[in-house]
Amino acid sequence: MRIEDSWLSYFCLTTNITHSRMEIHHRGYMWRYVRASMSLSGYLPPLCDEGNMLLDGGYLNNLPADIVISKGAHTVIAVDVGSEVNISPATYGDALSGWYALLMSVLPFTKKMRIPTLADIQSQLAYVSCVKQLEEVKQMENCIYLRPPVAQFGTMEFNKFEEIYEAGYRYGKEIIREWRLKGMLNAWQPKFVKPAAKHGRRNSF
16 A cells, blocks of 8 residues: 555655655555654664665654644644653763673672663664754644653563553543543634545555
8 A cells, every 4th residue: 555545644754874864755655664664773674765774763753743733734732652761870881791791680689780781772872863853842832742651661562562552542531531621622623624635546455
């Protein structure tokens, strides 16, 4: 299926590491750009796209509310589900032996020090470039920033999907109930929605 054949408007972001820029994909085969947009360095190879290497768009823009608004949306509900970054100080000094790190992790009654794993480093690198952009989203006009209570779950903890789903679902119900009581839902009626361009869909399977 192609992105332009979706019943609802859709786009995804990738990080073009060949030309050091962000790419916005709103056309092309869905599976290719969805795959590219979730390709974390160290876990999946970059997707080759016409000579360019594409990785996860979150390296540059992890919550693209600004792009949604630039495409004509009046009100954006930005839901931040990123994991919490560990900012506690590392304590292993100027050098580190792999054997020593292994022993410290398995031997009991040893003084534990913070030695980040490769996954920890990759996770924190993913947020280095987009921290400033995320703060701008929180202050953006016509953008409602939401942060469900899922920060304690790691980015790669796919085995905890059910727990994450339930936490997000309960949070979402509370938010909707609050909006309904405040009359906010009535303010977001379709009068703000721009009519979609009429065009024929084609079979892309």
